[in-house]
Amino acid sequence: MLKVLRQASLGVVSALALTTATLANPYEEYAGETLIVNFPAHPHFDAVMKILPEFTKETGIEVEVDQLPYLKMRERQTLELAQDEGEYDLIAYVVFSKADYVYADQLENLARYFMNPKLADPAYDADDLIDGYVYNIGFAGGNKGYLEGKTGSLFGIPYGSETSVLGYRKDIFDKHGLKVPETYEELLEIACKIPELEPGMGGLSSRAASGHHASHAFLLHLAPLGGRIFDDQWNPIVNNEAGVQAANALKTIVDCGPEGAASFGFGEALGSFLNGDTAMFLDTTVVAGQINDPAKSQVVGKVGWAMHPMGVRRGSQTGGFGIGIPKNAEHKEAAFLLMQWLTSKHGDKLVAMQGGNPSRFSTHADPDVNEKFPHMGTFGEALKHADPDWRPIIPVWGKINADLGTTLSKVLTEDLDVQEALDGVAERTKAVMDEAGYYTWQ
Numbered sequence: 001m002l003k004v005l006r007q008a009s010l011g012v013v014s015a016l017a018l019t020t021a022t023l024a025n026p027y028e029e030y031a032g033e034t035l036i037v038n039f040p041a042h043p044h045f046d047a048v049m050k051i052l053p054e055f056t057k058e059t060g061i062e063v064e065v066d067q068l069p070y071l072k073m074r075e076r077q078t079l080e081l082a083q084d085e086g087e088y089d090l091i092a093y094v095v096f097s098k099a100d101y102v103y104a105d106q107l108e109n110l111a112r113y114f115m116n117p118k119l120a121d122p123a124y125d126a127d128d129l130i131d132g133y134v135y136n137i138g139f140a141g142g143n144k145g146y147l148e149g150k151t152g153s154l155f156g157i158p159y160g161s162e163t164s165v166l167g168y169r170k171d172i173f174d175k176h177g178l179k180v181p182e183t184y185e186e187l188l189e190i191a192c193k194i195p196e197l198e199p200g201m202g203g204l205s206s207r208a209a210s211g212h213h214a215s216h217a218f219l220l221h222l223a224p225l226g227g228r229i230f231d232d233q234w235n236p237i238v239n240n241e242a243g244v245q246a247a248n249a250l251k252t253i254v255d256c257g258p259e260g261a262a263s264f265g266f267g268e269a270l271g272s273f274l275n276g277d278t279a280m281f282l283d284t285t286v287v288a289g290q291i292n293d294p295a296k297s298q299v300v301g302k303v304g305w306a307m308h309p310m311g312v313r314r315g316s317q318t319g320g321f322g323i324g325i326p327k328n329a330e331h332k333e334a335a336f337l338l339m340q341w342l343t344s345k346h347g348d349k350l351v352a353m354q355g356g357n358p359s360r361f362s363t364h365a366d367p368d369v370n371e372k373f374p375h376m377g378t379f380g381e382a383l384k385h386a387d388p389d390w391r392p393i394i395p396v397w398g399k400i401n402a403d404l405g406t407t408l409s410k411v412l413t414e415d416l417d418v419q420e421a422l423d424g425v426a427e428r429t430k431a432v433m434d435e436a437g438y439y440t441w442q
Helices: 004-022 044-058 068-082 093-105 131-138 170-175 184-197 211-224 239-255 265-272 285-291 332-341 344-351 361-365 365-374 376-383 397-414 418-435
Strands: 033-042 062-068 091-093 157-162 164-169 201-203 280-284 303-309 320-323
Touching: 033 044, 033 068, 033 320, 033 332, 033 365, 044 062, 044 157, 044 285, 044 320, 044 332, 044 344, 062 068, 068 091, 068 093, 091 093, 091 332, 093 303, 093 320, 131 157, 131 320, 157 285, 157 332, 164 285, 164 376, 184 201, 184 239, 184 280, 201 265, 201 397, 211 285, 211 397, 239 397, 239 418, 265 285, 280 285, 280 365, 285 376, 320 332, 332 344, 344 361, 344 365, 361 365, 361 376, 365 376, 397 418
Parallel strands: 033 062, 033 091, 201 280
Antiparallel strands: 091 320, 157 320, 164 280, 164 303
């Protein structure tokens, strides 16, 4: 009798084991589906392409990628997301697209996916995602309409986090006994000291060309120096003391920069640093791969990395991409599983090891990642101070930004008085905001 009971028990255990094994594969229901995703031609997503076969191997879900240059990607998404049935199951987007897509009701709210126990991985650990970047790229409807807050919702997840860091020539700094700048005062002093110590070399290469390049560079300094474009009532304050200080900082950097610095876009500024024509570079973390690539860089092994210098506070930029599910996607649940896998600790480390930009604090601190890419520890520290509100994400920002960039270019090239220039921007911005209805409730 005991033998019979033991055999029966073993049968029950075997049945339970079989059931558990079946339930332990959350991907089984979706195996064989093919997702079509839209990603940009960008270093981070080049790394993503290398890990997608691992996702298919683990899940049985196939992935086809339509990888396009950013502007073409944005044009294609504008067309696809407006259709009743779209081609894409998952898309990458920048923060300004988030505002457009959410307002047009073209992105899925992710709440119901994370509420579904069959889809949501309990080990996902969302708290490990970089805070400022989640708020910048993923949230809408909260504070100011585009940040976190009690009325906000999550529409995307950061994937390919970028922030601003200071790259500096270790050999030049060691040669002249220079201290890596920790404050803006030190940064500007060294930027203008370098051309004296190294004739023909600029202090710091920066974007400065008319339009979004000049405004981007200005905003890069505005946040840490304590400034904002607007106060809490949407009144322009770009022309206050912090704004003037940020514009003067940009002018000093350009004046002490390499020849032609006032006309530099991002590519020219980076190229100047890659060619060894400047001693410092203050911009996005995404450039690290190129700086360490012998085919593109003449300063391989000579560059150190430091935090974005401090003004009255820490405040580095938030940039990069997020990924979201279109409202008109065909395979939404499988797309969520791909999104979750890519941004999980496992997926984030995989893409980091291929040279991508991780979106988790734990990945930046991972020993294997740091052994291969020693700069990741510094980048992770910088991301703790990434400011989700370093530029306003509102529909009229494009118009304001263009005016700001054009005006700042005149400051840099025509010696237009800084205070006068910013007063003009503030006055025109006030009119734009009034027309857009931002003062309706005042």
